[in-house]
Amino acid sequence: MERRNFISNLAYMTALSLLPGLANAGLLEEDHVSAFAKRLKPIGRALEMEDWFVWCNSPIMGEDGKVHVFFSRWPKSKGMGGWINSSEIAHAIADRPEGPFNYLETVLNPRGAGFWDATTCHNPHITYVDGLYCLFFMGNSNGKTNTKRIGLATAKSVNGPWKRPDQPLLEPGAAGEWDDHCTTNPAFVKHPNGQYWLYYKSWNTADYVNSKDPKIRGNRKYGLAIADKLEGPYLKYHNNPVIDFSKKGNNRQFEDAFVWRENGKFNMLARDMGVYSQEVGLYLKSENGIKWDEPLIAYKPLKEYIQEAPVPSNLTRYGRLERPQILFIDNKLAYLFTAAQGGKYSTASSFIFKIN
Numbered sequence: 046m047e048r049r050n051f052i053s054n055l056a057y058m059t060a061l062s063l064l065p066g067l068a069n070a071g072l073l074e075e076d077h078v079s080a081f082a083k084r085l086k087p088i089g090r091a092l093e094m095e096d097w098f099v100w101c102n103s104p105i106m107g108e109d110g111k112v113h114v115f116f117s118r119w120p121k122s123k124g125m126g127g128w129i130n131s132s133e134i135a136h137a138i139a140d141r142p143e144g145p146f147n148y149l150e151t152v153l154n155p156r157g158a159g160f161w162d163a164t165t166c167h168n169p170h171i172t173y174v175d176g177l178y179c180l181f182f183m184g185n186s187n188g189k190t191n192t193k194r195i196g197l198a199t200a201k202s203v204n205g206p207w208k209r210p211d212q213p214l215l216e217p218g219a220a221g222e223w224d225d226h227c228t229t230n231p232a233f234v235k236h237p238n239g240q241y242w243l244y245y246k247s248w249n250t251a252d253y254v255n256s257k258d259p260k261i262r263g264n265r266k267y268g269l270a271i272a273d274k275l276e277g278p279y280l281k282y283h284n285n286p287v288i289d290f291s292k293k294g295n296n297r298q299f300e301d302a303f304v305w306r307e308n309g310k311f312n313m314l315a316r317d318m319g320v321y322s323q324e325v326g327l328y329l330k331s332e333n334g335i336k337w338d339e340p341l342i343a344y345k346p347l348k349e350y351i352q353e354a355p356v357p358s359n360l361t362r363y364g365r366l367e368r369p370q371i372l373f374i375d376n377k378l379a380y381l382f383t384a385a386q387g388g389k390y391s392t393a394s395s396f397i398f399k400i401n
Contacts (some may be wrong), residue, residue, distance in 0.1 A: 077321065079328040079341035081314075081400075085381060087350035088397040091144040092137060093388045096121050100128060102382040102395040103171045104142070104372035105178070107203035112139045112372065114146055114382070114395070115169040115180060121392050125360060130188030131155075132167040134180070136204075142372055142380045143397065152207055153182060153198060161213050162196060164188040170231050170303075170370065174241075175275055178203050181231040181243075184213070193227035195245055197276070215245055215270055215279050223286055224268055226250045232302040234311070234334070241272045242334060243279050244287075246300050264291045265298040265318060269335065287335050290320055299327055301368045304334075307378070314343050314369040314381075322346075324365040326383075343369065347385055347396065357391040366396060 092099045092114065101117040114137045119127040134153040137146040153166040162184025170181040177199045185192040194213035200206060218224040224247030232244040248263030256262075266286035270279035290297040301316040311334040315327045326343035347353070347364050356363045366383040373379060381398040388394040 077342050078345075079343055081328050082326075082342055082344050084401045085344060085350075085398040086401055088143050088380075088399055089351065090385070090388050091395040091397055092116060092146050093390060093394040094118065094148070094392070095390050098123075098125060098127065098393045099395060100132075100384045100393055101167060101169050101368045101370075102384055103169045103370045104380065104382050105171045105173065105203065106372070106374060107138075109203075112142050112146075113137070113171075113203050114139075115152070115171045116395065117167045117169060121390070125362070125386065125393070128165065128167055129185070129190065130164050132165045134166045134169045134182055142374075142399075146395075149204075152180070152205060153209065155184070160184075161186050161192075161194055168230055168368075170233060172233055174233075174235055177201060177275070179233070179275070180207065181214075181233055183229045183231070190227055190229075191250065193229040195228045195231045195243070199275075214277055215243065217247060218281070221249075221251070223247070223249050223266060224281075226253070226263065230300055230302060232304040232313070234304050234306055236271075236334070237306070239273075241275050241277075241279070242304075243270045243272070244268070244302055244304055245270065246302070247286075258296075261296055264289075264296055265300045266291070267299075267302055282335070284335075288329070288337055293320065295319060299340075303369050303371060305371065305373075305378075311337075313337065314371070315340075316365075316367045316369070317342075326366060326369055344381070344383070344398070347387075350398075351396075353387055357387065359391060360386045360393075362386050371400075 097118040104114045107113045117132045119131040123131045133151045135151045136149045139146040163186040168183040180198040195215045196210045197214045198207045215228040228245045230246035253263040267288040268285035269282040272279040297319040299315045303314045311331040313329040317325045317327045324346035327340040328343035329337045329340045331337040363386045368384045370382045378400045383396045385396040386393045
């Protein structure tokens with residue numbers, strides 16, 4: 046009987062190993078859930094704007110003791126895809142991390158023909174470094190992905206005025222390199238050695254052009270660029286990309302990295318694109334910020350935290366949380382801000398968690 050049970054269990058586990066989607070669900074899922082995920086308490090939606098899609102919510106405590114969020118938004122009339130050619134970066138404020146947040150102003154608008162950020166401003170990531178508020182962002186010049194570039198705007202006050210860059214901070218690689226398509230989704234950390242480390246997403250154009258599957262638009266990987274000064278120049282790490290999930294097969298990839306240091310280690314949150322599923326987040330650790338551990342689940346699908354109305358017909362990414370960004374209070378992790386389609390206007394908004 047014991048031998049029969051052993052053979053039966055062995056066959057079961059073998060079947061699971063051949064079905065990644067099944068292996069990561071139900072019985073085995075909890076084995077892959079990070080300690081970080083278990084600290085999350087859902088607060089709910091914020092920054093719901095009737096005429097706008099709201100995305101990329103990056104929070105920071107201001108010198109006034111209030112919570113400031115820098116976020117992307119674009120007109121509802123443009124649909125979800127409007128982020129690529131109509132996004133602007135706005136500023137909102139609240140007395141408490143849970144909100145309510147009040148819109149203050151738009152701080153970065155697309156500048157029009159002739160500028161590197163002519164057609165969109167997106168992916169804000171706000172941090173405080175060397176006495177400056179640093180607003181990393183992505184802009185493009187033709188309303189398409191192949192001109193996406195990372196830029197850096199700075200201000201002495203969280204309320205501006207913002208010094209806007211005439212040139213992007215980081216350019217893509219040469220034709221044929223892994224990052225020849227763009228630079229986007231910035232994540233930043235100041236290294237204890239005094240260097241400035243900028244993580245960025247990119248992919249290879251040929252991977253998309255030559256793909257036989259119309260759903261495959263390249264394979265998103267992350268590289269690292271390092272500078273001795275905040276304003277650069279940023280030089281790409283010689284052994285990029287530092288994170289590459291393509292070797293896992295089935296075009297597994299990721300995006301939306303957020304990086305911070307804690308207890309002497311590098312930590313990363315990101316949006317999963319097939320490692321576990323399209324609906325969860327990833328959590329990774331690293332001793333040196335270059336070689337990263339295997340990812341765990343950082344957060345679960347939205348339906349695990351809140352019950353909402355049925356999927357609106359105009360939304361195709363409904364139910365997943367994207368663009369994770371952390372609010373630190375007294376240098377400690379306090380709240381997780383994400384973006385999620387849906388809400389009372391069937392657009393998109395922030396979704397906030399308290400980190401216990």
